[in-house]
Amino acid sequence: MPPAVERPVIRILTLFPDMVRTVLETSIPGRASRQGLVEYQVVDIRDFAVDKHRTVDDTAYGGGAGMIMMARPVVEAVESCRRDPEATVVLTTPQGETFDEDLTLELVAELQSRGELILICGHYKGIDERARELVVNREISIGDYVLSGGELPALVITDAVVRRIEGVLHNSDSAANDSFTAVRGGGLDCAWYTKPEEYRGLKVPDVLLSGHHALIERWRRENAAGRTRDRRPDLDLPADGRREDHKENQ
Numbered sequence: 001m002p003p004a005v006e007r008p009v010i011r012i013l014t015l016f017p018d019m020v021r022t023v024l025e026t027s028i029p030g031r032a033s034r035q036g037l038v039e040y041q042v043v044d045i046r047d048f049a050v051d052k053h054r055t056v057d058d059t060a061y062g063g064g065a066g067m068i069m070m071a072r073p074v075v076e077a078v079e080s081c082r083r084d085p086e087a088t089v090v091l092t093t094p095q096g097e098t099f100d101e102d103l104t105l106e107l108v109a110e111l112q113s114r115g116e117l118i119l120i121c122g123h124y125k126g127i128d129e130r131a132r133e134l135v136v137n138r139e140i141s142i143g144d145y146v147l148s149g150g151e152l153p154a155l156v157i158t159d160a161v162v163r164r165i166e167g168v169l170h171n172s173d174s175a176a177n178d179s180f181t182a183v184r185g186g187g188l189d190c191a192w193y194t195k196p197e198e199y200r201g202l203k204v205p206d207v208l209l210s211g212h213h214a215l216i217e218r219w220r221r222e223n224a225a226g227r228t229r230d231r232r233p234d235l236d237l238p239a240d241g242r243r244e245d246h247k248e249n250q
Contacts, residue, residue: 011041014121048073066125074131092150096139121150187228190220
């Protein structure tokens, strides 16, 4: 495996580059780029069309509603920017594996070891299957629904990955304590409060004002576990909100 690189690159291949660039320039993704912790390259798939109309789609062989993205522009767009032949090339698609925290950390590790992560934004009815076979080695879905294109899923994946790069967040504990992390046993985060102590008759729980760090942490763990049981019973956490594998790693 190649050594970690100083400035990894996330390459996003899309038919709507301006839409993608706008998001990448703002909030945490934008700050990470300005700090030199990550670089973005937005590739316009239409640049690899072969006719004057910059055509990237056509009707499906065998008939059927909807247009299909051609293989050639997609494949050549990937080949134009990929530096490591073993780099992860993700196609955002409802048919992919569901995006979650574990997958986020996998992509962070691959980005930092390979130096690049490539995200292909699908569009129309889908892409020619030959593009999948030639250049795609991972398919990811952000949920069981269909969007107009893959730009939003690609940006979701980028945001989740970038904020987990060391140094991007001012306080690394902020990400470590989020929902679905090991600290939360894979469950939801707890309730959080800030000033004032009382607002419209609603008060901050006394334990959070006590200064007793052990009690505060216990309250947060139990509150998070309760929220998880109520809102996401499918996560099936133990009563104290900790999974056995997390206990062993403490």
